Amino acid sequence: MSILADKNTKVLVQGITGTQASFHVKRSIDYGTNVVAGVTPGKGGIIHLGVPVFDSVKEAVVTTGAEATVLFVPARSVKSAVRESVEAGLKLIVCISDSVPVKDMLEVKNILKGSDIKFVGPNTPGIITPDEARLGIFPENIHNKGRIGIVSRSSTLTYEAVLETRRSGEGQSTVVGLGDDMVIGINFVDTLKLFHDDKDTEAVIMVGQMGGMFEEQGAEWYAQQKNKKPIISFIAGNNLTFRRHVGYAGDIITRGRITAEDKRKIMTDAGIVVVDSINQIHEELKNLIK
Amino acid sequence: MDIHEYQAKKILSSNGIKIPKGRIAYTPAEARKVAKEVSARGPWVLKAQIHSGARRLGRFIDAKAGVSGGIRIIDSLKDIYSNAEEMLGSTLVTSQTSPKGKLVSRIYVEAFNKVSHTFYVGMAIDRTNSSIVLLAANTKDEDIADIVANRPDKILRIPIDLNGPTHSQTSQLTNFLKLQNKSAESFHKFIRGMFKTFVSNDALMIEINPAGVLKNNEIVALDAKIRIDNRGLSRHPELECLRDDYEIEERELKALKYGFAYSEYDGNIGCIVNGSGLALAMVDTLKQGDNAIACSLNVKGSVDRDKIAAGIKLIATNPKVEGIIIYILGGFLRCDLIADGIIDAAAEVGMNIPLVVRFEGTNRDDAENILEQAKLPLIMADNMEDAVSKIVKAVEENE
Numbered sequence: 001m002s003i004l005a006d007k008n009t010k011v012l013v014q015g016i017t018g019t020q021a022s023f024h025v026k027r028s029i030d031y032g033t034n035v036v037a038g039v040t041p042g043k044g045g046i047i048h049l050g051v052p053v054f055d056s057v058k059e060a061v062v063t064t065g066a067e068a069t070v071l072f073v074p075a076r077s078v079k080s081a082v083r084e085s086v087e088a089g090l091k092l093i094v095c096i097s098d099s100v101p102v103k104d105m106l107e108v109k110n111i112l113k114g115s116d117i118k119f120v121g122p123n124t125p126g127i128i129t130p131d132e133a134r135l136g137i138f139p140e141n142i143h144n145k146g147r148i149g150i151v152s153r154s155s156t157l158t159y160e161a162v163l164e165t166r167r168s169g170e171g172q173s174t175v176v177g178l179g180d181d182m183v184i185g186i187n188f189v190d191t192l193k194l195f196h197d198d199k200d201t202e203a204v205i206m207v208g209q210m211g212g213m214f215e216e217q218g219a220e221w222y223a224q225q226k227n228k229k230p231i232i233s234f235i236a237g238n239n240l241t242f243r244r245h246v247g248y249a250g251d252i253i254t255r256g257r258i259t260a261e262d263k264r265k266i267m268t269d270a271g272i273v274v275v276d277s278i279n280q281i282h283e284e285l286k287n288l289i290k
Numbered sequence: 291m292d293i294h295e296y297q298a299k300k301i302l303s304s305n306g307i308k309i310p311k312g313r314i315a316y317t318p319a320e321a322r323k324v325a326k327e328v329s330a331r332g333p334w335v336l337k338a339q340i341h342s343g344a345r346r347l348g349r350f351i352d353a354k355a356g357v358s359g360g361i362r363i364i365d366s367l368k369d370i371y372s373n374a375e376e377m378l379g380s381t382l383v384t385s386q387t388s389p390k391g392k393l394v395s396r397i398y399v400e401a402f403n404k405v406s407h408t409f410y411v412g413m414a415i416d417r418t419n420s421s422i423v424l425l426a427a428n429t430k431d432e433d434i435a436d437i438v439a440n441r442p443d444k445i446l447r448i449p450i451d452l453n454g455p456t457h458s459q460t461s462q463l464t465n466f467l468k469l470q471n472k473s474a475e476s477f478h479k480f481i482r483g484m485f486k487t488f489v490s491n492d493a494l495m496i497e498i499n500p501a502g503v504l505k506n507n508e509i510v511a512l513d514a515k516i517r518i519d520n521r522g523l524s525r526h527p528e529l530e531c532l533r534d535d536y537e538i539e540e541r542e543l544k545a546l547k548y549g550f551a552y553s554e555y556d557g558n559i560g561c562i563v564n565g566s567g568l569a570l571a572m573v574d575t576l577k578q579g580d581n582a583i584a585c586s587l588n589v590k591g592s593v594d595r596d597k598i599a600a601g602i603k604l605i606a607t608n609p610k611v612e613g614i615i616i617y618i619l620g621g622f623l624r625c626d627l628i629a630d631g632i633i634d635a636a637a638e639v640g641m642n643i644p645l646v647v648r649f650e651g652t653n654r655d656d657a658e659n660i661l662e663q664a665k666l667p668l669i670m671a672d673n674m675e676d677a678v679s680k681i682v683k684a685v686e687e688n689e
Binding site: 020075076099100101102103104105106107109110125137138139142152153154155156157159160163180182183184207209210211212213214217234236237238247248249250251252253276277278279 | 343386410412413414415416417418420421422423425434435438442445447451452489492494495497499515517519521522524525563564565566567568570571573574575619620621622650651652673674675676
């Protein structure tokens, strides 16, 4: 088992014929990902990377039974791509596209409101379940199957966290990149829940960063759980001296200036092990799981 | 992207928000001329146009600018000229700028509007709740900066959806701000205008601090700040031309032209990374002993050999930098491109300071081969802590 996607997940790729998409989807297929269809409006009927391409998501879903979609569409098309995949009944949407305007993401959140659809991203490396499915752009060769779940707001630090699991002799159950845009789909709480329900995940690495209160939310949820899986966390930006900025709104929304110490205390109180440096994760992992 | 107060006011005004009559001036003579145009008699308000709040309490670095701040209330026309002369060409430091301050190259001249009641209203993105949030506080007795710091409970926060604030939300605000019924209609119009400005311009933040109530009970925006979402700019060419490059630090601006993000700190080590999280983690790991980060360059987006070389030169030529860490976890980005860039940059500016390199991911082996053949005095590292301890040691030995 794993979370969100495994070798059986039937994957659709929106924008499959683009250059970046072609490069990464080929790697995903070689990795063993069950890519069943692609969608590029106007290119329906062709076969690309050995996969049938359709004009619309609905057509692709009806024909191939696709369950999840990966978006490689231009930022300006994300909103309509999401609407299409929601209407076609897809339950998992992974948005690799970056530079999506915040207003468009607010509209995407409106489209998703009240549904049980999992939207990951935007601007995320995606999801990878080692040796099974790669929905995104992860450097797949650094991953190995194991029992550690990883969830991160930062793309590149995700890779560093993966390397830390390897240093401790462990591997990953599933790795999820949340993206660190202002408005994102699933957050720490959603992902921690999934990892807690997954019997193949024994511990979780949570990589956060300054800005917003997603880590605090995750900690609050964790504090209330009876059966806790160990969580090790690194928060990037701990030592960042406050950068001056125009206006007061940011500080008002977070009810005063949040320091890294505040974040750390809330997380530690909830039972999360917070490390000072991302390279300390492997040692903590050895301590926490035997 | 931030824009200036006078630009923000013009946009708000076009959406139905009342603003004082005002004009922009670039010279003292122009200031005096436009003062006469906006009001037959004083007082007037002279406002330094820089991307910063808290300008009234700010101070000019230059002796010629006198001891008054960046917002001045002037009673007589002759004082307009002398005050404009003091402010223009001087550098203003506020609690929201860096200690270096910002050069004032234009001032906004406004008719003074007497108001009976002042308050703060903001609209911004609440990332944790994925919504727009409306913020408000009474500022009659206390500055918003003090309320934020000491009495955050005195600020009302209302999440609003993309349909805009409901009538009952606006009424809730009216009550919270203790506005009189006579001002209610004007206030509703004011809030609607703010929301319209927010959504139709892809704004990330609008702040009106303060707004006030005029004698005729109308609500007026005495100040205004708007921040636009860079990602939405392509659908607003009219806003793109409001970008003020002089507001951005020189190296940061150069990096932006290559599509990179450059940040400056107080330390002595320069870092080149791919990813903002990686840059932050580097700040943390580097905070050891007497060493700290001097500047970071986040190479992202579509890169090529020339851009990388130019980026590395930006870091290598920063006089504060005594050592460089290049730390690349290649996914999208190919490590060999970075290696080529290092060689080009070294050929142009020389590399007489220590350089620690770590590559992982796409084309790592190619990159390491390229560097090996170039025979540059590089130190290779295995992880972040390793890179930091190696650069710290190398910098000490280099002294």
